[in-house]
Structure formats: C-alpha cells, structure tokens
Amino acid sequence: MPLSEEQRQNMKKRRQKILNTAVYLFATEGYEGTTIKKIAEAADVSFGNVFTYFKDKEQLFYAAVVEPLEAISDQILDFNENAEDPLLELQEMVKKDIQLFAGEQNYLTLVVQVVGQYQRFPEPFDQLNQFHDHWREKVGRLIENGQHKGLLKKQASMPVATLYTSLLIGIRLNNTDTRYSDMWAQYITPAFQLFGPIHE
Amino acid sequence: MPLSEEQRQNMKKRRQKILNTAVYLFATEGYEGTTIKKIAEAADVSFGNVFTYFKDKEQLFYAAVVEPLEAISDQILDFNENAEDPLLELQEMVKKDIQLFAGEQNYLTLVVQVVGQYQRFPEPFDQLNQFHDHWREKVGRLIENGQHKGLLKKQASMPVATLYTSLLIGIRLNNTDTRYSDMWAQYITPAFQLFGPIHE
Numbered sequence A, B: 001m002p003l004s005e006e007q008r009q010n011m012k013k014r015r016q017k018i019l020n021t022a023v024y025l026f027a028t029e030g031y032e033g034t035t036i037k038k039i040a041e042a043a044d045v046s047f048g049n050v051f052t053y054f055k056d057k058e059q060l061f062y063a064a065v066v067e068p069l070e071a072i073s074d075q076i077l078d079f080n081e082n083a084e085d086p087l088l089e090l091q092e093m094v095k096k097d098i099q100l101f102a103g104e105q106n107y108l109t110l111v112v113q114v115v116g117q118y119q120r121f122p123e124p125f126d127q128l129n130q131f132h133d134h135w136r137e138k139v140g141r142l143i144e145n146g147q148h149k150g151l152l153k154k155q156a157s158m159p160v161a162t163l164y165t166s167l168l169i170g171i172r173l174n175n176t177d178t179r180y181s182d183m184w185a186q187y188i189t190p191a192f193q194l195f196g197p198i199h200e
Helices: A005-033 A036-043 A047-053 A057-076 A086-103 A105-116 A122-148 A157-174 A178-193 B005-033 B036-043 B047-053 B057-076 B086-103 B105-116 B122-148 B157-174 B178-193
Strands: none
Touching: A005 A036, A005 A047, A005 A057, A005 A105, A005 B005, A036 A047, A036 A057, A057 A086, A057 A105, A057 A122, A086 A122, A086 A157, A086 A178, A105 A122, A105 A157, A105 B105, A105 B157, A122 A157, A157 A178, A157 B105, A157 B157, A157 B178, A178 B157, B005 B036, B005 B047, B005 B057, B005 B105, B036 B047, B036 B057, B057 B086, B057 B105, B057 B122, B086 B122, B086 B157, B086 B178, B105 B122, B105 B157, B122 B157, B157 B178
8 A cells, every 4th residue: 555645744854854864963972872762752752663774773874964065065055156246246255155154063963074084984985075175176266256356366266165165064173162152253354354355 | 041132123103004004094083983903914924912002992092192192292382472473483483384284184184073072081081181291381481471572462371372372273174185185284374363463
C-alpha cells in the first residue's frame, strides 16, 4: 500500500528531527562521542527507526554536514557580483553574512570540525570545499568590479576574498563565548575595510 | 640513586617526543580516535613508558594543548603596544603573525578542535581563552594608541582586535589545503586594512 500524504509528511518531519539532532550532537560531542543510540534518544525515536532514514552513522554524519549547506549556500550566495554599486553590495553582503554566521552556531561548529580534520572526513569536506571555492570566486568577482569602478584599492582579489571567508569562520570560532555576542553589530564596519574601500 | 644528567636529558627528550606525537595524532585523528597505544607506537616508546610522563590520556591531551601555547604566546605577544610608530608596529605584527599561523599547522588544528568543542574540553579551553583575552587586549591597546596619534580611523578597538584574531585562526582553518599556501604573503596588506589605517 502506498503511503498517504500524511504519512509522507510525518516521515519527512521525523527525518528532519533526526538530522537536526545529529547536527547538534555531532557538533557538541564530536563524531566518536556521538552514537546512533544517543541520537535516537535525543530525537525521541526508536533506535531502529533511525535506520529507516539513514544507512549508518557515517551516512548520517555526511547528511548532517551536507544537507544544511544547501539552504545556507543560497543565503550566502545571494548577492549580485555585477551590481551597479559594488561598494553598497559589499556592505550589504558583509552585514548579512555576519548576521548569518552569528545565528548558525551548531551547524557551523560542525563545519569547523570537518574542516579542521579534513583528512578524517574527506567526503563531507569535499562538499564544503567545493562550496567554499565557488563562494570565494563570486566574492572575488564583486571585488574586481569594485576595483574597476575605482571604488576599491587595487589588489589581488582572491587573497582578499579568502581573508573574508576566513574572517567569518574565525568569528564563529572565537565567539563560542556569549560574552562577545553583543559585538556582532560592531564587526560590520571594520570587516568591510578589508576590501580596501576608497572614500573620497 | 639520583638520575645522571644524561638520563635526565634523555627523559626530557623522550617526553617531548611523546608530546609532539600526541599533538599530531590528536590534531589529525581527534580525541576519541587517538589512543595511548597509537601514540606510543608512533613515538617509538613502550606503552607503559608513556605513563612515566603522563598520568592518562586526558592529562596528555591537556599537556598537548597547553604546553606549546607558552612558546607560541611569547612570539604572538612580542610587539610593543606603546611603540612610537603604532602603524609600523601593527604592520610588523601582522606580517609576523601570518607567518606564524602559516607554519604551525598541527598545533593550530588541535587548537581549532578545542575551541570548536569547548564544552567537551573545558580545562584546556580555559587556558586558550585566557591567552586569547590577554592577546586581544594587548592588540586593542596598540589600536587605541594608533587612533590617538591620528594614524588609524576612530572605531571601537575591541571588535577590531577580535576580528584580527578571528582572521588569523580562520586563515589557518581555510588553508588546510596546500593549494593556497602561496597566498600567505598576499594576505598581509589586506589584513592590515582591517585596522583602518589613514593614508595621507
């Protein structure tokens, strides 16, 4: 008998709940410190039920790293590298990215683990790396357009784009501590300076 | 019978070898993925010999995170926040720090793990955090001195100092890949712009 629409929706919700729980546990307890048993208990599903959705722990880890990336990529790449006013576009981008990185603590903690130990997690790292390359290149084109219009200092664009993505992930890493949480808004202006804006 | 000077030196060397091996293995294989047995084999000492120097895996992990920090702290803090020419001092500092962060891959990968999972490793994290606070404050004072002398744009100094330390750890994280290794020298100028230098 085929699944009813309601059953399908329930399965989808349960899968998402397992995945979110996995992101949280892998992020806070590490790969080895997290077991399917712990995930099942925290997600309030049976041990066996997890395997309805994910083959094994490795596949669940892969999904926990790669699936949230899609939604986040869309937000991160949502800027126009050919904008009429590249300076304004950069400013809006910085503001949006800093807010995003401030909000996504669990998922980004997981990303940091994968990147920091890329030899251990080659498959999910490869996905993150592909996204990172794509992102850096897009930021690089926006920087070059700003330079061509005489709005930014002339300098090699890729090192600047790489510094920018490094800055964001570094902020996330350094701001585990809630003491700094009120600093987020104050990061926007100095971060923007990285691009070498020319003020007339 | 007391130890001879030669025996003392040999013990010191063996302890250091175990510690360096532990840094490497914890960094690449993670805390759970690393065992005393693996460390002993890779350091070419007997399993029991490790315990002559370290009580257990937890204590060895703590030493692997905290002991190298002393030497690195000395290098990182080696700048004069009251320098006559704060701009020149900042420039030299950026150059030195970027070189340092480029070189210390294993140890910094371990640092990234501890910071990224600070709830799991509260004691070593606390040591890293104390150093980080001290560092940020010293950088903050140099920035303020540059602002007072009219050489840097006026802006809150602590967010800028925090962005700077974030940038460095983020570079380390993003540059796991050797493809970017020739970019290090190109980071210096744009990283310096973060401080808002006023060029006349």
